[in-house]
Amino acid sequence: MKVAALIVAAGSGSRMGGGLPKQFRLLAGRPVLLHTVEIFARHPDVASVTVVHAADTEETTRDCLNDIENVGFTIGGKSRAASVALGLTALPSGTTHVLIHDGARCLTCRAVIDGVIAALADSDAAAPALAVTDALWRGEDAQVTGMQSRDGLFRAQTPQGFALAPIRAAHENGTHEAADDVELALGHGIDVTITQGDEDNIKLTYPQDFARAERILKEREQRSMDIRLGNGFDVHRFGEGNHVILCGVEIPFGRGLQGHSDADVGMHAITDAIYGALGQGDIGQHFPPSEAQWKGAASDIFLKHAVELAQDSGFAIGNVDCTLICEQPKIGPRATAMRAKLSEIMGLDIERISVKATTSERLGFTGREEGIAALATATLVKS
Ligand SMILES: Nc1ccn([C@@H]2O[C@H](COP(=O)(O)OP(=O)(O)OP(=O)(O)O)[C@@H](O)[C@H]2O)c(=O)n1
Numbered sequence: 225m226k227v228a229a230l231i232v233a234a235g236s237g238s239r240m241g242g243g244l245p246k247q248f249r250l251l252a253g254r255p256v257l258l259h260t261v262e263i264f265a266r267h268p269d270v271a272s273v274t275v276v277h278a279a280d281t282e283e284t285t286r287d288c289l290n291d292i293e294n295v296g297f298t299i300g301g302k303s304r305a306a307s308v309a310l311g312l313t314a315l316p317s318g319t320t321h322v323l324i325h326d327g328a329r330c331l332t333c334r335a336v337i338d339g340v341i342a343a344l345a346d347s348d349a350a351a352p353a354l355a356v357t358d359a360l361w362r363g364e365d366a367q368v369t370g371m372q373s374r375d376g377l378f379r380a381q382t383p384q385g386f387a388l389a390p391i392r393a394a395h396e397n398g399t400h401e402a403a404d405d406v407e408l409a410l411g412h413g414i415d416v417t418i419t420q421g422d423e424d425n426i427k428l429t430y431p432q433d434f435a436r437a438e439r440i441l442k443e444r445e446q447r448s449m450d451i452r453l454g455n456g457f458d459v460h461r462f463g464e465g466n467h468v469i470l471c472g473v474e475i476p477f478g479r480g481l482q483g484h485s486d487a488d489v490g491m492h493a494i495t496d497a498i499y500g501a502l503g504q505g506d507i508g509q510h511f512p513p514s515e516a517q518w519k520g521a522a523s524d525i526f527l528k529h530a531v532e533l534a535q536d537s538g539f540a541i542g543n544v545d546c547t548l549i550c551e552q553p554k555i556g557p558r559a560t561a562m563r564a565k566l567s568e569i570m571g572l573d574i575e576r577i578s579v580k581a582t583t584s585e586r587l588g589f590t591g592r593e594e595g596i597a598a599l600a601t602a603t604l605v606k607s
């Protein structure tokens with residue numbers, strides 16, 4: 225499937241009023257059309273973006289999309305349907321499917337687009353909508369004149385997705401007065417699957433819609449600023465042995481660290497920092513020492529589990545920082561190898577991983593070389 229996005233932005237915004245067409249006005253400091261196009265340009269399954277503009281707004285359209293690479297441009301027509309029909313003839317060759325979207329719907333989201341693309345695997349047409357939930361009246365002269373059943377009624381949104389050949393044929397044979405592309409598809413005998421719409425996927429139509437859109441963007445920004453911080457601390461005592469394992473790296477040493485698992489004190493502290501940031505307890509809770517199966521276990525099992533839990537909860541790991549506290553062995557020469565090992569286990573860029581060490585100036589149990597302590601910090605960012 226090679227999916228193209230076709231963004232129609234050739235309207236004059238007569239209901240919005242006030243001069244500059246709505247798609248070029250600023251929303252949160254950036255042109256509406258830029259918000260819209262960015263969503264599709266960043267979508268990994270969208271191979272190309274083509275924007276349909278009015279004959280006299282080509283320069284304005286190109287200017288406001290200056291920062292986005294590989295956008296195609298073409299001239300639209302007198303109605304929305306005419307603009308779509310012209311746009312459909314300007315898509316890159318090889319396109320098999322098209323998502324037709326209003327330039328004025330600048331708040332659509334990944335989930336809505338994903339829903340349409342997924343439905344296109346089994347259907348020639350799919351479009352998002354929301355069921356009507358309010359009671360519906362008929363009215364005249366500010367008087368209610370009757371009721372209208374809301375059963376089976378939906379509010380149509382975009383992007384509306386189609387296999388390219390059938391929707392092209394529908395446009396070639398259809399009317400330029402159609403409200404949307406679903407209407408044309410139905411008229412051409414194409415079955416259309418309804419996918420999940422989104423309340424925030426509004427079309428800027430009237431002046432008050434701008435204030436609503438600003439509120440939605442602000443809420444999204446606040447949600448995306450969800451950053452969590454966690455810490456972890458662990459200690460293991462020295463016992464018999466000929467090596468220690470620290471942050472996944474085996475270091476030959478005159479003694480070993482004792483523990484139920486492989487006693488990797490650094491990796492345990494990092495794992496607990498991630499659990500802590502998630503508010504999900506600690507290693508002991510997820511891998512009880514009372515369970516024989518974890519005896520001698522390599523600690524990367526614990527770390528991988530914490531990383532997966534973070535991902536499943538919608539968080540990406542921002543960075544981790546681990547400090548090992550010991551007189552010996554010397555950590556400095558092995559810190560890069562430890563970071564590389566952690567990077568491999570966590571699937572995290574090495575630049576986001578820090579391992580460092582300190583002595584405790586020969587004070588306390590670490591100073592007396594009775595064991596090694598580690599503390600760690602992790603940040604998680606809502607993704
Ligand atoms: N000849 C047209 C008319 C509309 N559109 C686009 O179709 C989308 C949905 O249309 P609508 O909200 O009706 O936009 P306008 O036609 O600009 O608004 P109005 O009807 O208030 O004039 C908009 O992104 C608009 O730019 C288009 O590409 N070509």
Ligand SMILES: C[C@](O)(CO)[C@H](O)COP(=O)(O)O
Pocket residue numbers: 304326379380381382403404405427429
């Ligand atoms: C395509 C559309 O956005 C679906 O809801 C809508 O029909 C276009 O809006 P218009 O105001 O009718 O041009």
